Amino acid sequence: xxxxxxxxxxxxxxxxxxxxxxxxxxxxxxxxxxxxxxxxxxxxxxxxxxxxxxxxxxxxxxxxxxxxxxxxxxxxxxxxxxxxxxxxxxxxxxxxxxxxxxxxxxxxxxxxxxxxxxxxxxxxxxxxxxxxxxxxxxxxxxxxxxxxxxxxxxxxxxxxxxxxxxxxxxxxxxxxxxxxxxxxxxxxxxxxxxxxxxxxxxxxxxxxxxxxxxxxxxxxxxxxxxxxxxxxxxxxxxxxxxxxxxxxxxxxxxxxxxxxxxxxxxxxxxxxxxxxxxxxxxxxxxxxxxxxxxxxxxxxxxxxxxxxxxxxxxxxxxxxxxxxxxxxxxxxxxxxxxxxxxxxxxxxxxxxxxxxxxxxxxxxxxxxxxxxxxxxxxxxxxxxxxxxxxxxxxxxxxxxxxxxxxxxxxxxxxxxxxxxxxxxxxxxxxxxxxxxxxxxxxxxxxxxxxxxxxxxxxxxxxxxxxxxxxxxxxxxxxxxxxxxxxxxxxxxxxxxxxxxxxxxxxxxxxxxxxxxxxxx
Numbered sequence: 001x002x003x004x005x006x007x008x009x010x011x012x013x014x015x016x017x018x019x020x021x022x023x024x025x026x027x028x029x030x031x032x033x034x035x036x037x038x039x040x041x042x043x044x045x046x047x048x049x050x051x052x053x054x055x056x057x058x059x060x061x062x063x064x065x066x067x068x069x070x071x072x073x074x075x076x077x078x079x080x081x082x083x084x085x086x087x088x089x090x091x092x093x094x095x096x097x098x099x100x101x102x103x104x105x106x107x108x109x110x111x112x113x114x115x116x117x118x119x120x121x122x123x124x125x126x127x128x129x130x131x132x133x134x135x136x137x138x139x140x141x142x143x144x145x146x147x148x149x150x151x152x153x154x155x156x157x158x159x160x161x162x163x164x165x166x167x168x169x170x171x172x173x174x175x176x177x178x179x180x181x182x183x184x185x186x187x188x189x190x191x192x193x194x195x196x197x198x199x200x201x202x203x204x205x206x207x208x209x210x211x212x213x214x215x216x217x218x219x220x221x222x223x224x225x226x227x228x229x230x231x232x233x234x235x236x237x238x239x240x241x242x243x244x245x246x247x248x249x250x251x252x253x254x255x256x257x258x259x260x261x262x263x264x265x266x267x268x269x270x271x272x273x274x275x276x277x278x279x280x281x282x283x284x285x286x287x288x289x290x291x292x293x294x295x296x297x298x299x300x301x302x303x304x305x306x307x308x309x310x311x312x313x314x315x316x317x318x319x320x321x322x323x324x325x326x327x328x329x330x331x332x333x334x335x336x337x338x339x340x341x342x343x344x345x346x347x348x349x350x351x352x353x354x355x356x357x358x359x360x361x362x363x364x365x366x367x368x369x370x371x372x373x374x375x376x377x378x379x380x381x382x383x384x385x386x387x388x389x390x391x392x393x394x395x396x397x398x399x400x401x402x403x404x405x406x407x408x409x410x411x412x413x414x415x416x417x418x419x420x421x422x423x424x425x426x427x428x429x430x431x432x433x434x435x436x437x438x439x440x441x442x443x444x445x446x447x448x449x450x451x452x453x454x455x456x457x458x459x460x461x462x463x464x465x466x467x468x469x470x471x472x473x474x475x476x477x478x479x480x481x482x483x484x485x486x487x488x489x490x491x492x493x494x495x496x497x498x499x500x501x502x503x504x505x506x507x508x509x510x511x512x513x514x515x516x517x518x519x520x
Contacts, residue, residue: 074109076102085113093122100125104132108139115143118155127158134162138169145173148188149180160188164195171196171203178206183215190216194223201230208234214245221249225256232257236264239271247271248281255288255318262292269296272311273303279311287318291325298329306338313344317351324355334362342366342374350381357388367395375399376410383414390421397425400432400440412440416447423454430458435467442470446477450484460488463507468500475503479510482517489514 073080084106087099100117103110110132117129130147133140144166147159160177163170170192178189190210193200200207204227210220211234221238224231231253238250251268254261268289271282286293297315300308313333316323323330330352333345346366349359366378379399382389392414399411415422422444429441442462445455455477462474475492478485492514495507 074106076105081106081109081113084110088113088117093120093125096120096122096125097128100128100132103129104135107136111136111140111143114140118143118147123154126152126155130155130158130162133159134165137166141166141170141173144170145177148177148192149182149185153184156184156188157191160191161195163188164192167196168199171200175203175206178203178210183213186210186213187216187219190219190223194219194226197226198228198230201227203227204231204234207231208238211235211238211250212241212243212246214243217243217246217249221253222256225253229257229260232261232264235261236267239264239267244277247278251278251281251285255285258288259290259292261285261289265289265293265296268293269300272296272308272315273300275305275308279305279308280314283311283315284318287315287320287323290319291322293319294323294326294329298326301329301332306336306341309333309336309338310341310344313341313348317344317348320351321353321355323348323352327352327356327359330356331359331362334359334366339369339371339374342369343371343377346374346377346381350377350384354385354388357385360385360389360392363389364392364395367392367399372402372404372407375402376404376407379407379410379414383410383417386417387419387421390418393418393422393425396422397429397437400429400437401434402436408436408440409443412443413447415440415444419448420452420454423448423452423458427454427458430462435470438462438465438467438470439473442473442477446473446480450481456481456485456487459485460491463488463491463495468498468503471495471498471500471503472506475506475510479506479513482513483520485510485514486518 073082076084079102081103084099084102087095088103090096090099096117100114103114103117114129114132114136118126118133120126120129130144133144133147141163144159144163148156148163150156150159163174163177174189174192174196176189177185178193180186180189190207193203193207200223204224207220207224207227210216211224213220217238221235224235235250235254235257239247239254241247241250251271254264254268265286268282268286271278272286283297286297293315297312301312303309313330316326316330319326330345330348333341334349336342336345346363349356349363352359360382363378363382366374369375369378379396382392382396396411396414396418399407402408402411415426426441426444429437432438432441441458445459445462448455459474459478463471463478465471465474475495478488478492489511492507492511496504496511498504498507
């Protein structure tokens with residue numbers, strides 16, 4: 001399992017007024033505790049800050065202690081350590097959560113209180129306490145190292161992220177974790193190194209070793225991708241490993257690095273050529289590297305293995321608009337003898353977008369495919385091209401009577417994405433005797449942005465349709481349009497007496513939305 005490197009602490013579901021009051025919050029009306037309540041900084045989520053940089057670490061109630069006097073306690077949000085330590089034992093988890101964040105600004109003296117909070121019954125409080133330990137920095141390293149071996153997976157990886165946020169001073173501790181006998185501890189070490197990013201480049205050999213272990217290769221590969229281009233040679237070597245899981249994660253990591261990983265193209269192309277499970281993984285990585293990989297992908301477009309040809313289309317889809325130079329290859333794949341290859345080629349054209357407008361004839365041909373999946377993929381691709389593909393509107397209208405629900409839905413999506421250019425055709429569809437085109441018409445209009453002109457009259461007409469679902473969809477679409485649909489208010493009002501309960505409900509909601517926006 002790959003764990004998110006940058007998961008932030010989540011706010012509790014509710015910070016109650018009672019909890020806020022127990023924090024001793026000053027207010028605008030009464031500096032003690034009454035009137036309009038202001039939530040202190042400690043309740044909100046703020047970036048972890050090294051105690052040496054924190055403005056809350058040094059100030060005291062009396063300023064700098066007089067010469068010879070005992071040093072005063074440091075403050076956080078105007079309150080001393082003792083105050084927040086007491087709050088850390090409060091019955092309300094929201095108060096304890098706020099206390100954990102505040103204690104993180106008080107430095108090493110707060111370690112005992114925070115260590116206790118890492119054992120809290122509430123997971124959010126525990127995570128906040130671990131993040132606070134990371135904010136304290138090097139003095140908290142022993143506690144974080146211990147927590148990274150905790151039985152609680154969430155706590156372990158929170159500690160790993162905190163170690164990574166400490167930065168280079170934590171490297172010796174992290175390296176010990178990365179070499180631990182326990183696989184979970186090694187994963188935590190990899191996660192911590194990944195959080196460090198390029199600063200962990202000296203640990204590349206260690207991460208490469210972890211990358212060969214199927215149990216931790218996912219976290220190790222992710223960490224190497226975060227280290228950046230310096231890790232490319234190590235990741236390229238991992239592509240040659242025997243374990244397919246190891247190879248897959250290495251390929252994915254190279255794709256995450258992107259165009260800078262172009263030196264790995266030959267090895268990835270060899271992985272693609274081997275076929276099997278390696279093929280789509282390698283193709284996606286090549287696509288993520290970008291246009292430099294087009295020759296490697298195109299060179300295998302006529303391979304006898306359809307899975308390789310299919311994977312090539314996947315690679316171009318991953319490349320997106322940057323694959324505009326592969327239009328010729330994709331057009332060839334759109335005519336492939338295998339339907340899943342044709343379908344993926346159509347999907348890739350959609351990802352390329354308007355830049356692939358010369359492929360429109362090939363997509364129009366796919367609208368007549370014998371299998372529904374290529375027809376639907378071609379329809380959606382034409383929609384993603386937008387206005388440049390407006391000549392396809394008549395063919396998309398024909399698909400509105402297709403026997404396959406998925407194809408009809410794709411036609412509706414495509415027409416909706418065409419915008420203004422498709423309104424006249426949709427208006428005619430709304431009058432069709434066949435209910436299927438009317439369904440497509442209302443669905444397409446639902447997808448259009450409110451600024452598209454001429455949709456309100458057609459939707460108002462569909463409010464009178466014989467089919468209840470069509471009436472309901474039309475009401476929903478008009479409601480989303482807000483004040484722009486005010487001309488439909490009389491017809492929507494009539495629907496409040498509709499025989500169908502769902503239609504009545506949608507009409508009522510639409511009227512409320514329209515009137516609310518009209519009165520702004």
